[in-house]
Amino acid sequence: MDTFKSFEDSLYSVNEGNFEVIALRLFRFQAQNNPVYHQYLSFLNCNIDEIKSLEKIPFLPIGFFKTKLIKTGAWQAEAEFLSSGTTGITTSQHLVKDISFYTRLSENIFEQFYGPCTNYHFLALLPSYLERKGSSLIVMMNHFINMSKSSHSGFYLTNHKELAHKLQSLKNDKKRVILWGVSFALLDFAESGQIDLSNCIIIETGGMKGRRNELIRRDIHEYLTAQFNVKAIHSEYGMTELMSQAYSEQNGYYQCPPWMKVFVRDINDPFTLVKGRAGAINIIDLANFHSCAFIETQDLGRIDENGNFEVMGRIDNSDSRGCNLLVE
Secondary structure, three states: OOHHHHHHHHHOOOOOOOHHHHHHHHHHHHHHHOHHHHHHHHHOOOOHHHOOOHHHOOOEEOOHHHHOOOOOOOOOOOEEEEOOOOOOOOOOEEEEOOHHHHHHHHHHHHHHHHOOHHHEEEEEEOHHHHOOOOOHHHHHHHHHHHHHOOOOOEEEOOOHHHHHHHHHHOOOOOOEEEEEEOHHHHHHHHHOOOOOOOOEEEEEOOOOOOOOOOOEHHHHHHHHHHHHOOOOOEEEEOOOOOOOOEEEOOOOEEEOOOOEEEEEEEOOEEEEEOOOOOEEEEEEEOOOOOOOOEEEEEEEEEEOOOOOEEEEEEOOOOOOOOOOOOEO
């Protein structure tokens, strides 16, 4: 049986009881078949056979996606996702073997939290993403828009009057509206005037992208809830280097799909995991079986008693990229 197919099939049966078994099997496979990860483990003098628990797995620093092609096995890329970045900053590249796998996966994750896409109109306020190539978020949103089967769903740049008119026209529609936006664009839209969006779900996908000064997420959410007359602002956490996404429906703590798990490491010691306090985020995304499933990010965060995680910003407060990197 094709190894990649076996890992894909196992995704939808992952639970707390078998996550470690599947993750360790994928670790051993990628340690042998991913040249960059294999070399990194060699530099660490890591004995693969001695890794018996999730806590012992070395995580690949996310910066390698900027300088290396992270691939497990030999295959032809169908697409490549590129991270956003300010001028002069090297962007990350994530090669994608099967774009339809990514869209199916993203839809599955979304529907775990919100139900079928056909229940919604998707209005996407994502100017910074639409203005560049290789955005995984645009691919995902385009899929959701198509799956909604709504003639009202669509993308918006800075045409706030048109967006406001559309939102008002859908106020009493039987389908609920999701306004999905990058943080600075939602703020720009909110500053154009108060609008009653109490019938909408607002999902911010973070990041100021150099358009504004970094702000505290709590302050952004408080302002947006007041301007839009909603009870809470939802958030989506995703990045170029991951196939999966996590969602927060309130309070800024994200929940992962069953095949994704977050750990927090000591900021000064990348090989020591910590609990009950802030640190740097490590992520296991079992959907990354074509690239690397074990990613050491540069995001600062913490995990609550339920295993949900909060993103508090960038460790170095520089090179802002990806989704939901607001200062906490």
